[in-house]
Amino acid sequence: MLTSKLQKFKKELNKLADKKQAAILQRFFKTKKGEYGAGDVFLGIMVPKQRLLARNYLDLSLAELQTLLNNKIHEYRLIALIILTQQYAKADLINKKKIFNFYLKNFNHINNWDLVDLSAPNIIGNYLLPEPRDVLYDFAQSNNLWKKRIAIISTFSFIRQNQFSDTIKIAKILLLDRHDLIQKAVGWMLREMGKRDEKLLRHFLDKNAKIMPRTMLRYAIEKLPEKDRQYYLYKKRP
Numbered sequence: 001m002l003t004s005k006l007q008k009f010k011k012e013l014n015k016l017a018d019k020k021q022a023a024i025l026q027r028f029f030k031t032k033k034g035e036y037g038a039g040d041v042f043l044g045i046m047v048p049k050q051r052l053l054a055r056n057y058l059d060l061s062l063a064e065l066q067t068l069l070n071n072k073i074h075e076y077r078l079i080a081l082i083i084l085t086q087q088y089a090k091a092d093l094i095n096k097k098k099i100f101n102f103y104l105k106n107f108n109h110i111n112n113w114d115l116v117d118l119s120a121p122n123i124i125g126n127y128l129l130p131e132p133r134d135v136l137y138d139f140a141q142s143n144n145l146w147k148k149r150i151a152i153i154s155t156f157s158f159i160r161q162n163q164f165s166d167t168i169k170i171a172k173i174l175l176l177d178r179h180d181l182i183q184k185a186v187g188w189m190l191r192e193m194g195k196r197d198e199k200l201l202r203h204f205l206d207k208n209a210k211i212m213p214r215t216m217l218r219y220a221i222e223k224l225p226e227k228d229r230q231y232y233l234y235k236k237r238p
Helices: 004-015 019-028 047-057 062-069 074-090 093-105 113-128 134-140 145-154 156-160 165-173 180-196 198-208 214-220 226-235
Strands: none
Touching: 004 047, 004 062, 004 074, 047 074, 062 074, 062 093, 074 093, 074 113, 093 113, 113 134, 113 145, 113 156, 134 145, 134 165, 145 156, 145 165, 145 180, 156 165, 156 180, 165 180, 165 198, 180 198, 180 214, 198 214, 214 226
């Protein structure tokens, strides 16, 4: 049952709906049967407008956010995660832990790449900075696409602190993953690592470029000089 606050939220959100844009987003986020976003429903509201609306609902309770995360409409879940990241940033240690656990409990609702990318580093990654990181390895070794993406994208928070070992270890676990979204995510995190420690990236590539999926490799080497990109794309591959 929707609270009065959520009823108001729903009315405001529906006013922003754009059917033409929704059709574009349905295709972009692969929502057909058998695709990674199957069943996801879009209202067609761009992210900047969602962020503006979220500002008026930053005090929603976890129970109310749960209601939004349970919804099949993508924008409901995205705004819930925008709010959750904002709440986490301002929370004390006790409430950070509550939000962290709430997030883990809801991984199955964080089920598209944009939902993972905006939230995982800021909640999971940030919380684990001073904590054991076993959960990321459990996620990385699962068969669930979104758990695996959460695992590698969460390490962005570590990368920002010049901590690279978990990115490398999880990248190795996911090195031969066949899904495009995992290949792109691993390559992206390796690239971000390389922007801070190019020598470490080159060391990883020297050992693994031969077997890395091409999409992953292209993402990882994107910021290297052209001659080095050509080297890893062709000379280091069979």
